[in-house]
């Protein structure tokens with residue numbers, strides 16, 4: 001009976017994945033328009049507004065700059081590393097999952113000397129762990145503020161304290177944390193903060209954003225990198241007049257403009273974070289009776305990672321069943337977490353009734369499972 005209800009309810013697809021996420025009607029409407037020619041004063045004004053607003057949402061210090069790259073979040077991770085670090089650096093990388101491991105790969109490929117602080121899946125970085133690396137002459141630090149693959153949020157205050165003490169250059173991948181968890185570039189000592197269009201900005205994928213403080217801009221200008229497309233010097237220079245060296249994701253930059261206006265109107269960063277927290281809390285309260293529990297010991301509000309109480313069942317099957325029978329996407333995990341963990345995102349245009357539909361579907365999934373088991 002329950003399954004029938006689930007199948008027959010209004011069947012619009014619902015996306016609780018961690019990117020791309022559900023877009024607002026306003027953003028969708030902008031995306032449906034023709035793409036204008038972009039080497040114009042009008043488009044430059046839009047890009048300049050986007051830069052000002054991105055920096056302002058991060059409370060970036062004076063003389064900070066933003067760069068818009070046409071490429072997914074990973075392109076910005078790689079660009080940040082190769083434009084500010086080189087073989088003369090000694091880098092510390094936090095690796096607690098897929099995205100931490102990606103920073104390690106980037107350092108490997110570009111021969112940047114690095115040591116790895118390994119965090120167990122689902123566990124945050126502790127003070128003891130971090131401070132065992134104190135006074136070791138590191139020059140740079142790479143962290144994914146939310147390790148989206150496990151839902152763990154690292155402590156930016158703790159990391160800032162460590163980096164300040166050791167005068168370390170700090171690159172923060174906030175691709176998923178931006179607008180979900182608090183990031184203040186003036187309070188923290190983040191030198192670069194990265195995000196992407198398809199996470200909490202809730203736009204089409206393909207655009208990534210970097211915020212650089214003065215120290216980061218200096219490093220970019222001094223660095224001679226072997227890349228045409230990813231040389232940020234050109235982006236900084238053209239950005240002064242609201243332009244980019246190559247054709248940008250014009251349509252997505254226009255959607256970004258609309259979305260930033262929306263955020264400005266709705267209470268800025270704090271307003272977005274509050275909305276995200278409310279969605280996360282509503283969902284987490286709603287699943288208390290289900291045989292699933294929180295996987296992350298220090299969860300970000302952008303995503304809830306869940307572990308099945310019954311280890312004979314597969315988390316991947318939750319993903320498949322919701323997709324096939326309910327037209328609902330949650331996010332499966334890969335590797336060794338494939339059958340243990342699935343994730344439910346809290347980014348994008350989602351409201352309580354959307355979560356009600358998800359919770360009902362999860363309830364039916366586990367109820368049916370129990371019945372089969374019972375006999």
Ligand SMILES: *Cc1c(COP(=O)(O)O)cnc(C)c1O
Nearest residue numbers: 072073074099144148175176196
């Ligand atoms: C999504 C995400 C990225 C970027 O992934 P792309 O697929 O390249 O957009 C990077 N870091 C984190 C923490 C993410 O959640």
